[in-house]
Amino acid sequence: MGDSQKSSLPVRLGILLSGRGSNFLAIAESIRAGRLPGVEIAVVISNVADAPGIAAARELGLAAAVFESKGRKRAEHDADVAACLKAHGVDLVCLAGYMRLLSPEFVQAFPNRILNIHPSLLPAFPGLEAQEQAFAYGVKVAGCTVHFVDEELDHGAIVVQRAIEVLESDDAHTLAERILAEEHIAYSEAIGRVASGEWEIRGRRYVKAGNKGTRERGN
Numbered sequence: 001m002g003d004s005q006k007s008s009l010p011v012r013l014g015i016l017l018s019g020r021g022s023n024f025l026a027i028a029e030s031i032r033a034g035r036l037p038g039v040e041i042a043v044v045i046s047n048v049a050d051a052p053g054i055a056a057a058r059e060l061g062l063a064a065a066v067f068e069s070k071g072r073k074r075a076e077h078d079a080d081v082a083a084c085l086k087a088h089g090v091d092l093v094c095l096a097g098y099m100r101l102l103s104p105e106f107v108q109a110f111p112n113r114i115l116n117i118h119p120s121l122l123p124a125f126p127g128l129e130a131q132e133q134a135f136a137y138g139v140k141v142a143g144c145t146v147h148f149v150d151e152e153l154d155h156g157a158i159v160v161q162r163a164i165e166v167l168e169s170d171d172a173h174t175l176a177e178r179i180l181a182e183e184h185i186a187y188s189e190a191i192g193r194v195a196s197g198e199w200e201i202r203g204r205r206y207v208k209a210g211n212k213g214t215r216e217r218g219n
């Protein structure tokens, strides 16, 4: 999968979450509805024991695990999570509201195999409460980004972005809700593209494999 190799299906997802899990549920629904052929959820992992998302995973009959992170050293906690992902044969890690920075060791263990969703049009408004940041800044266009995870926060190569207009009638809450609806579409779209394996990363650009682009022809 990826790095311009053909994927070998199935592609097994490992979902990491900390909270309500609506992005996880949107991915699960895309799979159930047949919109992501060859993609399956191998395991859902939470770093918070009572996260609604992990309860939802159990209700769906999926493999679910909790590794509480509170009070633990990042590298040690991440090593447990990485071992669980490997034990479940995970090909692609999907951060879905995972409120924990990853150690460099974890990122290096899954090179170009970790996706994250962020509720802004990166590189604008990285970090926490991105929707509120965007609303307070007064942007006219907002949205969400699915990107590969590297060792910097909200930074890796962008796979999918979806934009919406900020309405006069919006407040920070309605804007966040409308961005969330786009997130639920964007994440499955990004997973489908990455799972196809027909892509490569040039510099920090995620591009279709074999697409040379016009600049390389000397324009």
Ligand code: GRF
Pocket (backbone or CB within 6 Å): 017, 019, 020, 021, 022, 023, 024, 053, 096, 097, 098, 117, 118, 119, 180, 183
């Ligand atoms: C989403 O807004 C996502 O972009 C951000 O955290 C939130 C998670 O929501 N990273 P949910 O748990 O998927 O409902």
